[in-house]
Amino acid sequence: MSYQVFTYEQPFELESGERLPGLQIAYHTYGRPTSGISNVVWAFHALTANSDVFSWWPGLFGENDFFNPKDNFIVCANVLGSPYGSTCPHDLDFPQFTVRDVVRAHLLLAEHLQVDHIKVIIGGSFGGSQALEFALLFSGRIENMILVASAACETAWGIAVHEAQRLALQADNTFGLPGGGGKGLQAARAVGMLTYRTAEAFMATQTDTDERTDHFSAASYIRYQAEKLERRFDALAYYYLTKCMDSHNVGRGRGGLPKALAGINIRTLIIGIDSDRLLPVALQKYMARHIPGAVYKEIASEYGHDGFLVETTKLTAVIRQFLVEKQVRQLPARELAGLMAGDEDFQLIDVREPFEVAIASIGGINIPLKDIPTR
Amino acid sequence: MSYQVFTYEQPFELESGERLPGLQIAYHTYGRPTSGISNVVWAFHALTANSDVFSWWPGLFGENDFFNPKDNFIVCANVLGSPYGSTCPHDLDFPQFTVRDVVRAHLLLAEHLQVDHIKVIIGGSFGGSQALEFALLFSGRIENMILVASAACETAWGIAVHEAQRLALQADNTFGLPGGGGKGLQAARAVGMLTYRTAEAFMATQTDTDERTDHFSAASYIRYQAEKLERRFDALAYYYLTKCMDSHNVGRGRGGLPKALAGINIRTLIIGIDSDRLLPVALQKYMARHIPGAVYKEIASEYGHDGFLVETTKLTAVIRQFLVEKQVRQLPARELAGLMAGDEDFQLIDVREPFEVAIASIGGINIPLKDIPTR
Numbered sequence: 001m002s003y004q005v006f007t008y009e010q011p012f013e014l015e016s017g018e019r020l021p022g023l024q025i026a027y028h029t030y031g032r033p034t035s036g037i038s039n040v041v042w043a044f045h046a047l048t049a050n051s052d053v054f055s056w057w058p059g060l061f062g063e064n065d066f067f068n069p070k071d072n073f074i075v076c077a078n079v080l081g082s083p084y085g086s087t088c089p090h091d092l093d094f095p096q097f098t099v100r101d102v103v104r105a106h107l108l109l110a111e112h113l114q115v116d117h118i119k120v121i122i123g124g125s126f127g128g129s130q131a132l133e134f135a136l137l138f139s140g141r142i143e144n145m146i147l148v149a150s151a152a153c154e155t156a157w158g159i160a161v162h163e164a165q166r167l168a169l170q171a172d173n174t175f176g177l178p179g180g181g182g183k184g185l186q187a188a189r190a191v192g193m194l195t196y197r198t199a200e201a202f203m204a205t206q207t208d209t210d211e212r213t214d215h216f217s218a219a220s221y222i223r224y225q226a227e228k229l230e231r232r233f234d235a236l237a238y239y240y241l242t243k244c245m246d247s248h249n250v251g252r253g254r255g256g257l258p259k260a261l262a263g264i265n266i267r268t269l270i271i272g273i274d275s276d277r278l279l280p281v282a283l284q285k286y287m288a289r290h291i292p293g294a295v296y297k298e299i300a301s302e303y304g305h306d307g308f309l310v311e312t313t314k315l316t317a318v319i320r321q322f323l324v325e326k327q328v329r330q331l332p333a334r335e336l337a338g339l340m341a342g343d344e345d346f347q348l349i350d351v352r353e354p355f356e357v358a359i360a361s362i363g364g365i366n367i368p369l370k371d372i373p374t375r
Numbered sequence: 376m377s378y379q380v381f382t383y384e385q386p387f388e389l390e391s392g393e394r395l396p397g398l399q400i401a402y403h404t405y406g407r408p409t410s411g412i413s414n415v416v417w418a419f420h421a422l423t424a425n426s427d428v429f430s431w432w433p434g435l436f437g438e439n440d441f442f443n444p445k446d447n448f449i450v451c452a453n454v455l456g457s458p459y460g461s462t463c464p465h466d467l468d469f470p471q472f473t474v475r476d477v478v479r480a481h482l483l484l485a486e487h488l489q490v491d492h493i494k495v496i497i498g499g500s501f502g503g504s505q506a507l508e509f510a511l512l513f514s515g516r517i518e519n520m521i522l523v524a525s526a527a528c529e530t531a532w533g534i535a536v537h538e539a540q541r542l543a544l545q546a547d548n549t550f551g552l553p554g555g556g557g558k559g560l561q562a563a564r565a566v567g568m569l570t571y572r573t574a575e576a577f578m579a580t581q582t583d584t585d586e587r588t589d590h591f592s593a594a595s596y597i598r599y600q601a602e603k604l605e606r607r608f609d610a611l612a613y614y615y616l617t618k619c620m621d622s623h624n625v626g627r628g629r630g631g632l633p634k635a636l637a638g639i640n641i642r643t644l645i646i647g648i649d650s651d652r653l654l655p656v657a658l659q660k661y662m663a664r665h666i667p668g669a670v671y672k673e674i675a676s677e678y679g680h681d682g683f684l685v686e687t688t689k690l691t692a693v694i695r696q697f698l699v700e701k702q703v704r705q706l707p708a709r710e711l712a713g714l715m716a717g718d719e720d721f722q723l724i725d726v727r728e729p730f731e732v733a734i735a736s737i738g739g740i741n742i743p744l745k746d747i748p749t750r
Contacts, residue, residue, distance in 0.1 A: 190539035
């Protein structure tokens with residue numbers, strides 16, 4: 001594992017036209033890049049996470065997990081605006097930035113790391129927004145994209161949630177002052193918690209069995225989570241990042257969502273979580289319908305949106321199937337000829353027609369054919 | 376319509392053991408009480424409403440609505456702790472109070488109004504909590520109870536929502552000061568809005584069709600609702616009333632929920648709203664299973680929990696059917712004898728066995744039987 005900070009010392013122009021004088025992008029890498037076939041796995045983090053993907057996505061990313069440093073060169077960058085090492089706001093004069101600005105900072109890092117061919121990009125929630133935008137902006141080659149509990153565009157519902165959170169941040173009169181905004185941040189996180197889980201999950205796990213009239217478990221749980229975030233995050237970053245999330249719309253300037261999604265030429269796996277109340281599965285199905293050849297898989301979970309962090313066993317199974325157990329199918333010779341004439345990427349395992357079996361069979365064992373024999 | 380304030384000048388002991396030196400209860404009445412058969416309809420209001428039920432439940436309550444002053448004597452009292460005329464907190468030294476305390480204030484008003492026989496009690500959301508508790512505490516007679524989008528006990532989910540709202544209120548450093556807490560109240564209301572509607576409804580009605588990167592409709596809508604409440608409500612009242620709502624549990628001190636509900640001897644209609652995310656229909660079905668003879672009806676609505684205020688046409692139809700078009704069914708003589716021997720309230724329309732038809736038929740027209748004839 002390596003933690004570094006990449007410093008970009010030129011002005012960085014934002015989508016709004018405003019400029020940052022330069023950029024710092026904190027990032028983690030795990031493993032080493034291979035020459036030849038790319039083993040780069042680029043992970044994108046969600047709202048309050050950091051670049052240490054092993055710390056927040058264990059079970060999927062780790063020494064012995066599906067995405068491990070033995071097989072992969074894993075990269076995760078802390079987003080612009082986050083307090084975990086990248087350039088972030090220190091007062092309310094910081095310019096607003098969009099998901100595209102966040103991703104363009106990632107692109108600078110990719111260039112710095114000389115990454116121009118990626119095996120897998122993957123992200124959940126806001127990480128999925130970045131992955132999708134990255135897919136559309138990256139000038140190199142991406143083989144596979146995995147989007148978990150994400151959408152092609154921020155929803156009106158997500159924006160409403162974020163506005164409620166920002167009202168909570170702004171209710172704190174110390175918001176925007178150095179070190180201020182802690183109580184507003186607590187409240188904003190508490191609002192977030194309501195959308196990450198489900199009403200049913202709260203009822204199932206936080207219902208008191210006695211007859212108390214105050215100090216309820218559900219209230220303690222919410223307050224505990226709120227206080228925990230206050231200790232590790234920043235109110236200004238929370239404000240700016242929710243604004244940034246609101247700007248997510250891969251259709252912007254690209255002729256709308258269907259057209260933008262139709263232009264994606266990457267093997268894509270889209271994973272929805274059946275109990276997700278923040279980004280319901282309908283949003284994932286929409287992406288799957290519009291990205292050519294995309295595969296949609298749904299995970300059953302009691303954890304709602306948070307399932308993308310919790311259900312790593314199920315995620316691993318679905319991702320393994322998608323990436324490793326690639327579909328092998330029989331092709332008629334005519335279709336093969338078409339594929340070979342076209343641009344589409346495919347791997348040819350074997351060609352075997354009935355009359356060829358005799359030619360290529362030695363003692364009942366089929367051996368690969370080097371050339372296509374004539375009859 | 377009459378608006379009055381009832382002043383109770385004796386100490387009022389709360390469930391906590393603390394005392395208020397006296398009480399003011401603001402209330403509205405519409406129409407006049409009849410002597411004889413009760414025409415009293417008692418309505419209970421939700422979190423931020425007032426005693427003017429005609430103003431917030433039009434379509435169900437009004438001059439020409441199902442509950443109208445020509446046919447009914449309608450009473451609605453502003454709850455303890457609300458800023459609409461009843462005793463309410465002016466600082467954080469106000470003692471905490473429970474739903475039972477709120478309802479015991481209603482009982483004092485009922486006594487003052489000499490109401491000891493009520494045709495219908497009805498409430499939605501927090502109003503339903505009060506109606507249910509009223510049913511269990513009122514010493515007089517209640518014929519019918521109608522609970523809309525409510526529950527027998529505050530849920531862990533509701534408590535979690537309220538705690539997030541209280542964190543928002545407390546994030547405002549002016550909370551608790553005279554005239555303070557406005558921005559916290561805005562944020563708390565914004566959180567509430569997220570639970571009153573559904574994600575789907577926000578997406579359907581607040582999605583922008585252009586490609587803006589800021590000033591989204593969903594955010595404006597949330598802020599507008601937040602500012603609107605700040606102008607008409609009070610932060611301290613919001614805090615205390617959410618605490619009060621958390622205390623709702625009709626099973627407390629009554630051997631638990633099933634036992635408390637089983638003891639209700641009132642014709643009961645329970646209405647759930649299919650899209651309600653705050654108090655899902657499972658909670659209403661639970662009450663219907665445990666209150667003897669309760670009828671459960673579900674209303675289809677796109678408005679989520681807010682459907683209880685919006686869907687007055689559907690509510691009217693369901694309530695009319697329940698109250699007016701009472702079920703007429705055939706009874707075997709043995710069951711009739713049992714009913715007549717028991718306490719149960721019923722209305723006998725006619726008795727007709729096959730052999731009686733001949734006796735009571737004149738020219739093919741069945742006429743009512745005065746006595747039960749022998750064969």
